[in-house]
Amino acid sequence: MATRAVFLLVVGAATFSPAASAHGNADTLHRILDGAVLFFTAIEFLLPVLLVALLARYHGLRSVIIQVAALGVGLLIALMGLPVAGDPSVVGLYARGYLIALGLLVLFNLRLPAGLVPVMVLATGTLIGLEAGSAVIDDPATGFAPAVGFLSSAICLYLSAALIASRYTEGWQHIAMRVVASWIVAIAALDIAFMIVGSG
Amino acid sequence: MQGTSTGDASSVSRLAISVLALCALLPGLALGHVESSVVGDGGFVSGLVHPVTGLDHVVAMVAVGLWGAILGAPAIWVLPIAFPLIMTVGAVLGILDVPVPAIGLGIAASAIVLGGMVSANARPPLAIAFLSIAFFAIYHGHPHGAALPDFGVPILYAAGFVVATGLLHVAGIAFGLLYRWPAGETAVRAMGAGIAAVGGYFLLIAIGRGL
Numbered sequence: 001m002a003t004r005a006v007f008l009l010v011v012g013a014a015t016f017s018p019a020a021s022a023h024g025n026a027d028t029l030h031r032i033l034d035g036a037v038l039f040f041t042a043i044e045f046l047l048p049v050l051l052v053a054l055l056a057r058y059h060g061l062r063s064v065i066i067q068v069a070a071l072g073v074g075l076l077i078a079l080m081g082l083p084v085a086g087d088p089s090v091v092g093l094y095a096r097g098y099l100i101a102l103g104l105l106v107l108f109n110l111r112l113p114a115g116l117v118p119v120m121v122l123a124t125g126t127l128i129g130l131e132a133g134s135a136v137i138d139d140p141a142t143g144f145a146p147a148v149g150f151l152s153s154a155i156c157l158y159l160s161a162a163l164i165a166s167r168y169t170e171g172w173q174h175i176a177m178r179v180v181a182s183w184i185v186a187i188a189a190l191d192i193a194f195m196i197v198g199s200g
Numbered sequence: 201m202q203g204t205s206t207g208d209a210s211s212v213s214r215l216a217i218s219v220l221a222l223c224a225l226l227p228g229l230a231l232g233h234v235e236s237s238v239v240g241d242g243g244f245v246s247g248l249v250h251p252v253t254g255l256d257h258v259v260a261m262v263a264v265g266l267w268g269a270i271l272g273a274p275a276i277w278v279l280p281i282a283f284p285l286i287m288t289v290g291a292v293l294g295i296l297d298v299p300v301p302a303i304g305l306g307i308a309a310s311a312i313v314l315g316g317m318v319s320a321n322a323r324p325p326l327a328i329a330f331l332s333i334a335f336f337a338i339y340h341g342h343p344h345g346a347a348l349p350d351f352g353v354p355i356l357y358a359a360g361f362v363v364a365t366g367l368l369h370v371a372g373i374a375f376g377l378l379y380r381w382p383a384g385e386t387a388v389r390a391m392g393a394g395i396a397a398v399g400g401y402f403l404l405i406a407i408g409r410g411l
Binding site for chain 1: 277280281284285287288289291292295296345354355356357358359361362363366
């Protein structure tokens with residue numbers, strides 16, 4: 001079922017290609033493509049989705065559908081105008097702090113209760129959406145086409161990572177995932193320091 | 201006949217050198233097509249290059265991998281996880297301008313101690329090994345944090361920095377796995393001795409500079 005879902009998403013993503021857009025409303029499709037590309041070119045969006053997919057690897061593929069829905073809802077809530085309290089740049093600090101928390105959970109191989117995982121995924125989607133914010137929807141006149149592309153990319157990555165992580169269950173494979181998580185924690189900690197120095 | 205053959209070889213050499221020289225120009229062309237913050241100027245590649253530009257850092261990070269391989273599981277993966285994480289703490293201290301005393305001495309000592317451990321086939325308990333590398337990781341992280349370039353994309357720089365550090369450990373582990381064979385054990389322990397010697401050289405430099 002999950003394999004079929006990935007297949008359908010890949011087919012859907014293929015329709016966003018520049019060649020395909022020549023046959024339709026090019027502006028809208030290009031904006032969707034812009035949103036899709038934006039997600040894959042910014043590691044501050046890629047890493048949380050990757051980590052939360054690794055975190056969910058113990059809960060089987062059936063729960064992935066709920067998690068994907070939670071990711072979508074979180075992203076949509078944020079992208080569609082959840083107001084940011086205070087300085088928007090502070091969102092980056094929160095996002096990096098959350099990334100460290102996710103990384104530590106994977107690093108220490110903690111199995112979260114099944115009910116908590118969708119909440120974590122929802123929070124991940126919300127934080128990514130808040131951070132992406134104006135980069136995805138810079139001009140309300142262009143509509144929400146970029147948000148559709150951004151959302152599609154996030155779901156594609158989440159599904160792929162969750163599928164791969166749930167299939168690779170050997171001890172050394174879990175160790176590799178924990179090593180990657182430790183590196184992501186280090187990256188996030190350094191980025192927080194850069195943010196503090198930059199804002200100071 | 202022989203002269204002709206020599207002339208052909210010379211022509212081939214000149215042609216090869218010309219092709220290589222031409223290839224050397226290509227990276228510059230390629231950079232023109234990629235966002236500079238990704239490739240350099242404080243981007244991913246800048247971060248990737250930063251840890252490998254100092255021999256004193258490189259040998260110590262490779263030594264961590266070698267030592268982990270000698271100690272076996274779980275040290276083989278615990279040490280390479282711990283070192284980048286704690287090195288990041290040192291880098292954060294450097295970024296925030298928090299002083300750490302005798303940096304040069306600490307870095308040189310790390311190569312001497314870690315190389316010496318590998319060379320001597322030392323097998324302390326995991327906690328002792330962890331504390332040793334944790335102590336030295338602070339010293340290795342601090343100067344990297346204190347000497348950062350002006351940034352293009354800080355998070356990409358951080359990613360390059362961490363990945364390079366991790367890959368140096370992986371290189372050490374890969375070489376350290378030769379330890380299973382007698383000839384490999386000799387090679388690994390010789391490398392440990394070499395790392396300690398490099399550390400000694402940098403210790404003399406650090407003392408010469410007044411630490």
